[in-house]
Amino acid sequence: MPRWSDLSDNEMTLLDHVFWSTHISRDALANGAGFSKSRANAVVAGMLDQGLLEATGAQQSTGGRRAETLRLSRSLGVLLGVALGATGLEVGVLAPDLELLAHHSEPADVRDGPALLMARVRTLMRELLAKCKRRPGDVMGIGIGVPGPVDFESGQLVNAPLMPEWDAYSIRDDLRADYAAPVFVDNDVNVMALGELWRMQRGLQNFLVVKVGTGIGCGIVCHGRVYRGANGSAGDVGHICVDPAGPRCHCGNLGCVETMAAGPAIARAATEAARGGQSALLAQMLAERDVLKLQDVAQASRAGDVVANAIVQRSGALIGQMLASVVNFHNPSHVFIGGGIQRIGPLFLAAVRQSVYHRSLALSTRHLEIQYTPLGERAGIIGAGVLAMQETLARRVAA
């Protein structure tokens, strides 16, 4: 593995460009980096020799001639990505071009606390690396998404309402025992936004990623960069009020969108409908499973259950009402919705769209697209890989 400190500035510039552009041709690389073709070719030749880049596949060029494309070399090492949610965790080993080499996800309760969960994460990292025949020394960088606000510089969680024990816990110190590679921690939705930014090769400059699961959070991209706010809590949209006369939220206020429309609210409404005899299907599910979850309501909705559909539509309308405010403020080109809610399918999305288009100004929504996250359930783990690679590269450049 080449030492970062040995690389020239030109080499780092090209590495960064190749990372942000999947299957880039030599000409496109020279263009993007602002190098002459001959200069780019000379640097690339050296990087191919050193095993920093690999020439792969071939791209059909407009003239019918087949042009070689470049990607980051596998010999650079691997990245570790972790997506920690309120109710599940996922660990992955990724190649420098973010191909997922191995990954594992399982249910987990973030309230079990950091010691237990991080021990499990370290075990999974070890097992997955072994599966890929890689050693801890091969790890270039580690990226972790967590379900709470993060002080990005220190990598510490701050005031996470769902995970109080994590505030004083250093994920970085924990992993330092096993890995020499740098560890970067960010809020889970910021990580998803970073993943989508990479997927689009930074083609969109201003967009939002909204995660709806146990809570509701928003990743914000401004001027082509993830925006974290003054204290790392930007995008904390779950406690925006959608009904001043609504039920009390755990934060103390009334009518927060999270308490009225996120996964637990959907499951609770379905459970009440099942108990009240309003839906035979939900009642049957409840009898079989003892407890109804978001995915059960999603399944009932996809099966055409009228009550489940009404619950889903109400949630979509409330989230759309919150998004209308956010869209008026941020004027994004796209809103991507991810998290467990994605399993519900088009009905939820239709309700969100109707609510946003109804409430937002014409100018904010004229070209606005609202869709599910294209990376789907992989948005978290791919985003964690992007975080690891981007910050590892940036660190070298700043050094």
Add this chain to the structure above:
Amino acid sequence: MPRWSDLSDNEMTLLDHVFWSTHISRDALANGAGFSKSRANAVVAGMLDQGLLEATGAQQSTGGRRAETLRLSRSLGVLLGVALGATGLEVGVLAPDLELLAHHSEPADVRDGPALLMARVRTLMRELLAKCKRRPGDVMGIGIGVPGPVDFESGQLVNAPLMPEWDAYSIRDDLRADYAAPVFVDNDVNVMALGELWRMQRGLQNFLVVKVGTGIGCGIVCHGRVYRGANGSAGDVGHICVDPAGPRCHCGNLGCVETMAAGPAIARAATEAARGGQSALLAQMLAERDVLKLQDVAQASRAGDVVANAIVQRSGALIGQMLASVVNFHNPSHVFIGGGIQRIGPLFLAAVRQSVYHRSLALSTRHLEIQYTPLGERAGIIGAGVLAMQETLARRVAA
């Protein structure tokens, strides 16, 4: 006046740094621009000779020695700034370091249409330049703030609800007849945000400027830059819903904060109270003036009128409720409130603060400061000068 095209990249870098730092010392300039002291001194000496920079005043250094400071030379030319509001206009001639050399403001109704208003603006520009003994050829750049969404590249207003006639009107073409200098147009609140960014020498990276007058708008600064959104309508917070059962707004929706809490709503509530005999002071003002305006309610409130105070507090509470959503989303370090509402004084601000701190998450508000715009009534005209200078410099760098 030196020709921009003759300046070196080094000279442009230093000009930009001097512009963004009032009264900068040579050492601070070298530091900020990343130049060695000797290199900076050599370039500065040349720039003093060419009349690009001036050595002015002196700064008390920590050692008690007095160090010379630098500013942009008056011989570079002047800037024209225009702040166009819904009910008034202001035109100013500014030095390159943004000292206001001459200015004039007067009531105006933006609904009179662009032909009439821009004719008046051109007359004022001519008169104010003459007053400063400057010719149109001395103008380096022109900056204009307008009360509606702007497509920044083209400088065209788009879908401005208050000024339909302006959509097809080119302010740039209008001014091209009189001036060779480039013309930059932006939304009035973005311009105010730019002014505050300059005043703080870019010391704050993430903050908001909220203008409350005839309408309500928000200027957004992310990562140290004004953020305009995907279509130039970012910060359009006036139509965020604060009461789903509220009155209908001209936009068609119910309970928009603008229709319930901006200047006209305050004036309307005061008029009703005067007619209903609830306030002797407001009734007396209405009898004297035929119509009550925001500034009349401000005056009554400052005089301690209980009914005026209740109206002001209700407006502050509603605007605070809207800001709570916005603060949760953007997590700014500061919210600066400007526009006509500033005349009311501390009572309005107290109501806004109480509402925001009550509704926003602890993390978003722990270090949040809410205050009136430090540039006060000059925020618009200074901001227009910053717009003119910044974009004129950027244009040269890009050329």
